[in-house]
Amino acid sequence: MVSYYEAFFFMGNLVAIQGIKGSFHHIASELYFGQGTQVIECMTFDETADHLVNKTTDVAVMAIENSIAGSILPNYAIIDHNNLVIHGEYYLDIQHHLMALKGQKIEDISEVYSHPMALLQCKKFFRSYDHIKLIEDKDTAEVAKRISDHNLKGIAAISSELSASLYGLEILKRSIQTIKHNETRFVIVKGHGEDLKSEGINKASLKFELNHKRGSLATVLNVLSDFKMSLTKIQSLPKIETPWKYAFFVDVTFESYDDFQKSKSVLEIMAENFKVLGEYKNARK
Numbered sequence: 001m002v003s004y005y006e007a008f009f010f011m012g013n014l015v016a017i018q019g020i021k022g023s024f025h026h027i028a029s030e031l032y033f034g035q036g037t038q039v040i041e042c043m044t045f046d047e048t049a050d051h052l053v054n055k056t057t058d059v060a061v062m063a064i065e066n067s068i069a070g071s072i073l074p075n076y077a078i079i080d081h082n083n084l085v086i087h088g089e090y091y092l093d094i095q096h097h098l099m100a101l102k103g104q105k106i107e108d109i110s111e112v113y114s115h116p117m118a119l120l121q122c123k124k125f126f127r128s129y130d131h132i133k134l135i136e137d138k139d140t141a142e143v144a145k146r147i148s149d150h151n152l153k154g155i156a157a158i159s160s161e162l163s164a165s166l167y168g169l170e171i172l173k174r175s176i177q178t179i180k181h182n183e184t185r186f187v188i189v190k191g192h193g194e195d196l197k198s199e200g201i202n203k204a205s206l207k208f209e210l211n212h213k214r215g216s217l218a219t220v221l222n223v224l225s226d227f228k229m230s231l232t233k234i235q236s237l238p239k240i241e242t243p244w245k246y247a248f249f250v251d252v253t254f255e256s257y258d259d260f261q262k263s264k265s266v267l268e269i270m271a272e273n274f275k276v277l278g279e280y281k282n283a284r285k
Contacts (some may be wrong), residue, residue, distance in 0.1 A: 016040040016051040016060035022141035023161035024094060028186040029061045032090045042137050045075055049082045052191045060189045062087040066094070067183045068121050071235050076207075076249045079189060079277055086205050086278025088188035096122050096177045099144060100156040106132075106172050106271075113137040114158035122158055125176040132156075144169055187278070203232075203253045203282040204260060208271035212244035220248075220271055227263035229254050232284075248274075253282050 015033060017025035020041045029037050042048040051057045062079070065071045069175055079086065096118055100109060109132055112119075116136045126132055137143050143157040148167035156172065157163070163170050187205075210216040224231060233251035254260045260279075268274045 012036050014040045014057045016042055016057045018042050018045050018062065019046050019139040020141045020145060022144060022160060023139055024092060024160060024184060025063065025186065026139045026141070027160060027162055028090050028092045028184075030090070031092065031266060032186075032188060033059070037238045043142075045078055049078050049189075050082060052084055052189065053082055055191065058190060060084075061090075061186050064089075064187045065185045065233070066117065066121070067181070068177070068179050069117050071233075072117075073235065073237060076235065076277075078238065079187075080207055080247075080249075080275070083192040083197055084144045084189045084277075085192055086186050086187045087190050087282060088280045089203075089283045090186045090188070091183050091283055092186060094177065094182045094184050095161065096140075096158050096182075097161055097164060098125075098156055098158055098173040098176050099147075099164045099171050101147060101151065101153055102168070102170040104153065104156075104170070104172070106156075107157070108154060109156045109172070110154045111135055112156045112158060113143040115140050117244050118158045121177045121179075121182060122221050124178040125173075141166075188280075189278075200281045201257055201279045202255065203251065204279045205277040205279055206250045206252065206267070206275070207247060208250075208267065208274045209239065209247050210271060212246065217248070220267065221271060223263060223266050224250075224252055227254075227259045227266075228256065229260065229263060249277070 015029045015037055017029055017039045019025045029039055037156055040051055045062060048060050052060055062075050063072055064075050085176055111133045113135045113138055116142050119134050126134060140159040141163045144159045144163040144167045147155055147157055148169060229252040235249045236246045239245040239247055
């Protein structure tokens with residue numbers, strides 16, 4: 001039987017991604033939906049969400065956390081604010097490569113441009129190259145394309161092997177990230193309002209708010225434990241408009257979907273503005 005996402009792909013719909021072809025979002029979308037997936041290239045995550053809100057596409061791929069740099073907090077807020085729903089996830093092994101026009105060496109490079117997250121993950125490598133200036137940019141692959149399009153010598157990018165192949169660049173050094181096992185978790189996001197099937201679902205992303213009061217968070221966590229939920233992630237963000245009030249973003253896994261349903265009924269009473277951001281299959285092996 002053809003799955004929902006296989007059916008989606010065969011229908012020829014577009015997938016909104018942050019970045020351009022060759023970016024890690026592009027790679028994740030192809031590995032999740034299938035090779036040759038058509039993408040809408042967006043320079044910001046807000047633009048990616050706008051395509052869902054405006055219904056120019058039905059699905060988007062968004063990075064949500066990295067094993068080295070941690071959570072991408074603004075993306076939780078984007079998903080929440082736009083009432084988007086997480087329908088799946090994909091863990092991608094991230095290998096950052098240093099690349100430039102062919103015929104150059106690292107000694108010839110004076111500036112390296114890349115996304116702030118990539119620069120952070122590769123910071124240690126550049127300690128041995130004091131002559132290189134690191135400069136933040138919007139997208140890893142877009143820098144690679146710019147170097148190729150404008151024949152920029154002395155400039156290098158940190159990007160994927162696919163970027164080097166697509167834009168004809170030479171990889172000067174492979175896998176320059178500080179921690180060699182480096183994963184990014186991407187979520188598959190759709191617009192609000194679609195019915196979900198419970199079959200195979202064993203993970204959920206939740207959001208709730210609590211006052212700055214002793215024991216309030218512990219009480220909620222005890223509820224999750226009582227209903228046999230395993231907490232895999234918790235992140236808090238202050239409510240700017242309400243001092244000393246916090247929004248919590250939580251990921252849980254479970255074996256029984258019925259237990260999860262029961263826990264939701266209790267949490268809706270105990271926590272303020274309780275919201276399910278998504279129910280989906282755990283992709284973590």
